[in-house]
Amino acid sequence: xxxxxxxxxxVEEKTEEKVEEVKQEKISVELKPEPKxxxxxxxxxxxxxPTKFKKLVxxxxxxxxxxxAELVKILEKKFGVSAAAPVMAVAAVGAxxxxxxxxxxxxxxxxxxxxxxxxxxxxVRDVMGKGLAESKALVDxxxxxxxxxxxxxxxxxxxxxxxKFEAAGAKVELK
Numbered sequence: 001x002x003x004x005x006x007x008x009x010x011v012e013e014k015t016e017e018k019v020e021e022v023k024q025e026k027i028s029v030e031l032k033p034e035p036k037x038x039x040x041x042x043x044x045x046x047x048x049x050p051t052k053f054k055k056l057v058x059x060x061x062x063x064x065x066x067x068x069a070e071l072v073k074i075l076e077k078k079f080g081v082s083a084a085a086p087v088m089a090v091a092a093v094g095a096x097x098x099x100x101x102x103x104x105x106x107x108x109x110x111x112x113x114x115x116x117x118x119x120x121x122x123x124v125r126d127v128m129g130k131g132l133a134e135s136k137a138l139v140d141x142x143x144x145x146x147x148x149x150x151x152x153x154x155x156x157x158x159x160x161x162x163x164k165f166e167a168a169g170a171k172v173e174l175k
Contacts, residue, residue, distance in 0.1 A: 069133075073140065082141035106158040106174040108149040110142040114169030123168045124149065127161050146173070 049057045060068070076082055108127075113120050117139060124135040127149060141147050149172070150161065158174050165172040 072137070076141065077144065080144070082137075082144070082147065104155055105152045106155060107151045108153060108158055108161055109146045109173045109175060110139070110149050110165065110170060111146045111173050112171035113139055113142055114171065116169035119168035120165065120170045123164050123170070127164065142170075 060071075063071070110120075110124075121132070121135045121139050124130065124138055125132065128135065128138075130138070138147050138149075149165075150158075153161065162172045162174060
């Protein structure tokens with residue numbers, strides 16, 4: 001009988017401790033200040049859509065992420081472009097001058113993906129520091145044409161990166 005009373009008391013003590021922990025968590029959550037209305041408005045800068053694109057934008061807003069990814073691939077194939085190409089093209093214009101003069105700097109171009117696509121995506125993520133979606137998009141675009149991975153890289157680093165890609169089954173050119 002005494003043992004049962006001790007067990008009940010210890011259960012009650014543990015329950016009380018848990019209740020106190022939950023109260024403390026609730027208090028700490030309640031103490032966090034909510035963003036002011038001005039801050040909310042700054043974060044939510046509305047984008048003005050021209051009237052000729054309103055219907056298109058409304059349709060795109062209704063689409064799922066998977067549908068949007070499929071749409072991007074279709075547009076890339078139809079028009080022979082890459083979603084990542086404009087960013088890379090701007091960077092290429094800026095870095096082309098010094099890279100052409102110095103033979104110690106190289107541009108790394110992914111020319112073929114190979115059989116181990118997932119491994120190549122992992123290497124792209126590692127080398128470029130990009131997210132999974134961006135890396136996958138770049139690897140998918142490399143299937144249609146060469147994609148610049150990194151620009152203005154020193155010879156030692158370029159050969160190291162080339163080795164990583166070749167180990168993953170991809171083909172890379174140093175220019």
